[in-house]
Amino acid sequence: xTLPTTGPLSLSQINGEYGRGTNLNxxxxxxxxxxxxPVVQTFPSTGPLDIHSFYGTSATSSVVPxxxxxxxxxxxxxxxxxYNTLTIQVWGGGGGGAYYSSxxxxGGGGGGxxxxxxTAGTISATGGSGGGSYGSNPSGVSYGGSGSGPSGTSTAxxxxxxxxxxxxxxxxxxxxxxxxGASGNTNGQFPGGGGGGYVNQSGGxxxxxxxGGGGGGxxxxxxxxxxxxxxxxxxxxxxxxxxGVNYGAGGQVYISWN
Numbered sequence: 225x226t227l228p229t230t231g232p233l234s235l236s237q238i239n240g241e242y243g244r245g246t247n248l249n250x251x252x253x254x255x256x257x258x259x260x261x262p263v264v265q266t267f268p269s270t271g272p273l274d275i276h277s278f279y280g281t282s283a284t285s286s287v288v289p290x291x292x293x294x295x296x297x298x299x300x301x302x303x304x305x306x307y308n309t310l311t312i313q314v315w316g317g318g319g320g321g322a323y324y325s326s327x328x329x330x331g332g333g334g335g336g337x338x339x340x341x342x343t344a345g346t347i348s349a350t351g352g353s354g355g356g357s358y359g360s361n362p363s364g365v366s367y368g369g370s371g372s373g374p375s376g377t378s379t380a381x382x383x384x385x386x387x388x389x390x391x392x393x394x395x396x397x398x399x400x401x402x403x404x405g406a407s408g409n410t411n412g413q414f415p416g417g418g419g420g421g422y423v424n425q426s427g428g429x430x431x432x433x434x435x436g437g438g439g440g441g442x443x444x445x446x447x448x449x450x451x452x453x454x455x456x457x458x459x460x461x462x463x464x465x466x467x468g469v470n471y472g473a474g475g476q477v478y479i480s481w482n
Contacts, residue, residue, distance in 0.1 A: 225241065225282065226259050226280060226281070226282040226286075227241055227278055227279060227280060227281055227282065228279065228280070229279050229280040230279070233275055233276075233278060233279060234275075235248075235275070238251070238275070238278050241278075241281075241282065241283050242254060242256075242283050243283075248273055248274065248275070249273075251267050251273065251278075252267055252268065252269050252270070252273060253266055253267065253268075253269045254266065254267050255283075256278075256281040256282065256283060257281065257282045257283075257284065257285050257286065258280055258281055258282070259280075259282055259286035259306065260286050260305075260306040260452065261286075261306070261450055262285050262286060262287045262306045262307060262308055262450050263449075263450060264285070285306070285308075286306040287305075287306045287307055287308055287481075287482065288305065288306075289481065289482040290305065290480070290481060291478065291479065291480040291481070292478075292479045292480075293476065293477070293478050293479075294457050294459050294476065294477040294478070294479075295414075295415075295459060295474065295476050296459060297336065297459050297460065297461040297474060297475075298458070298459060299456060299457065299458045299459075300456075300457050301454050301455065301456055301457065302340075302454065302455055302457050302479065303453075303454045303455075304447075304451070304452060304453055304454075304455070304481075305481060306450065307447070307450060307481035307482065308448075308450075308481075308482060309446055309447065309448050309481065309482060310446065310447045310479065310480070310481040311444060311445070311446045311447075311479070311480050311481070312340050312342070312347050312444065312445050312446075312447075312477070312478075312479050313401075313442070313443070313444045313476075313477070313478045313479075314338040314339060314340060314347055314348065314349040314371070314442065314443050314444075314475070314476070314477050314478075315338055315349055315399055315400070315401070315402045315415040315416040315440050315441075315442050315475045315476045315477075316335055316336065316337055316338050316349035316350045316351040316352065316369040316371075316382065316399075316416055316440030316441045316442070316460050316475045317335030317336040317337075317338070317351040317352070317369075317415075317416060317440050317460040317461050317462040317463060317472055317473065317474050317475040318335045318351065318352050318382070318396060318397070318399055318403070318405070318412040318416045318417045318418040318419060318437050318438070318439050318440050318462050318463060318472030318473045318474075319332055319333070319334050319335045319351060319352035319353050319354040319355060319366055319385070319396070319397075319418045319419065319436075319437025319438045319439075319462075319463040319472045320332030320333045320334075320335075320354050320355060320418075320419045320437045320462065320463030320464045320465040320466075320470060320471050320472045321354075321355040321385075321394060321396055321406065321409070321418065321419035321420045321421040321422065321434070321435070321436040321437050321465055321470035321471075321472075322354070322355035322356050322357045322394075322421045322422070322434040322435055322436070322466075323357075323421065323422045323424075323434070323465065323466045323467040323470070324357050324422070324423050324424060324432045324434050325423075325424030326424070328466065328467070329357050330357065330466035330467075331354050331355055331356045331357055331466075332354035332355040332356075332366075332419060332421070332436075332437045332463050332464065332465050332466070332470065332472070333354045333463035333464035333465070333472075334351050334352065334353050334354045334437075334463050335350075335351020335352045335353075335354075335369060335416065335418075335437065335438075335440050335460060335461070335462055335463045335472045335475065336351045336459075336460025336461045336462075336463075336474075336475060337349065337350045337351055337369075337458070337460045337475075338440075338458060338459050338460040338475035338476065338477055339456075339457075339458045340455050340456070340457050340458075340477055340479075341455055341456040342445075342447075342453065342455045343451055343453050344374045344445065344447070344451075345373060345374030346372075346373065346374075347371075347372075347373040347374070347377060347443050347444070347445045348371065348372050348373060348443060349369060349370070349371045349372075349379075349400075349416075349440060349441040349442050349443045349460075349475065350369035350370055350371075350440070350441050350460075351369045351416075351438075351440050351441075351460050351462075351463065351472070351475065352366065352367065352368050352369045352382045352383075352385075352396075352397055352399075352416070352418050352437050352438025352439045352440050352441075352463070352472060353366045353367045353368075353369075353437070353438045354366060354437055354438075354463045354464075354472075355385060355394070355396070355418070355419070355421045355434060355435040355436050355437045355470075356387070356434065356435050357432070357433075357434045358387045358433040358434065358435070359432065359433065360431060360432075360433065361387070361433055362387055362388070362389070362433050363387065364386070364387035364433060364434075364435050365384050365385070365386055365387065365435065366384065366385040366386075366396075366397065366418065366435045366436065366437055366438040367384050367438045368381045368382025368383050368384050368385075368397045368400065368418075368438040368439045368440070368441060369381065369382045369400070369416075369438065369439065369440045369441030370382075370441040371400070371441045371442050371443030371444075372443060373443050373445050374445065376445060376446070377443050377444065377445045378443065378444045378445075379441070379442065379443045379444075380400035380401055380441065380442045380443075381400055381441055382397055382398065382399050382400045382402075382416060382418070382438055382439025382440045382441050382442070383397030383398040383399075383400075383405055383418070383438065383439040384397050384438055384439075385397040385405060385418050385421075385435045385436035385437055385438050385439075386435060387421075387433040387434060387435040388421075388433065388434075388435070389423060389431060389432055389433045389434070390423070391423050391424075392408045392409045392422065392423075393407070393408045393420075394408065394409070394420050394421030394422060394423065394434055394435065394436050395407060395408070395420055395421075395436050396412045396417060396418025396419050396420050396421075396436030396437045396438075396439070396470070396472070397417075397418040397436065397437065397438040397439035398416075398417055398418070398439045399412070399413075399415055399416020399417045399418075399439040399440045399442070399473065400416065400439060400440065400441050400442035401442045402414075402415040402416040402417065402439070402440065402442060402473075402476075403415050403416055403417035403439075403473050404417050405417045405418040405419075405420070405436060405437075405439055406418065406419050406420030406436055406470060407420060408420045408422075409421070409422040409467075409469060409470055410469065410470060411462075411465075411469070411470060411471045411472075411473065412436075412437065412439070412462065412471070412472045412473040413473055414473040414474060414476070415440065415473055415474065415475055415476035416439055416440025416441075416442070416472075416473055416474075416475055416476070417439055417440075417472065417473040418436050418437030418438050418439045418440075418463075418472050418473075419436055419437045419462070419463065419465050419470035419471045419472045419473075420436045420470045421434040421435050421436045421470065422434070422467060422469075422470060436470070437463050437470075437472040440460070440472070440473075440475055457477050457479075458477075459474065459475050459476065459477055460474070460475040461474050461475070462474045462475075
């Protein structure tokens with residue numbers, strides 16, 4: 225436990241916390257913490273040392289390893305707990321796949337951007353672009369999202385999705401370090417996988433080129449010194465699909481500490 229910050233403080237209380245007896249000289253050079261700051265400090269080896277030096281100190285760190293996952297689309301806040309290192313990972317949403325039939329011709333929606341805004345800067349991952357319908361042109365591409373952040377941020381781009389004209393096998397791009405792209409006329413896998421495209425053979429068969437959605441991007445940043453702060457967390461959604469069955473997967477934010 226942490227010793228009191230005000231009021232009476234006895235040598236027996238100090239001994240109960242540190243276990244070095246009731247002679248203050250025995251505590252010289254001893255490590256201590258001042259919660260919630262997890263940085264270890266030491267009592268002086270020489271010079272003044274009195275009972276007042278022990279107010280608000282603890283023999284143990286206040287760090288409790290843990291993690292927090294954010295998957296609900298929208299913006300919220302999160303207060304950093306005490307930590308030695310804390311890592312933020314963000315995934316953008318996957319793009320939705322395109323759809324073509326004799327009565328409908330629509331592209332998919334783009335995936336949303338996920339981000340965490342901190343004192344070091346914003347760690348961000350954009351969503352993959354929505355699938356497109358390209359007529360007889362086989363060169364269409366739905367591009368994967370990308371990651372960005374302050375110096376020291378690791379990033380990866382989501383997979384691209386390429387236009388094909390094959391019934392029910394129009395693949396979505398995979399999310400970077402995340403979910404796989406859809407293998408056909410299905411939803412992308414979480415987090416960030418692109419939805420598959422769809423060509424209705426009765427409405428044009430293999431003459432119509434469409435693409436699945438691009439995969440969401442990824443970014444990761446690690447704090448290596450304790451900076452107490454409350455950050456803004458945004459989770460981007462998966463891209464829409466006009467036929468309702470080939471959505472892109474939503475994004476995610478994952479914060480872990482030890």
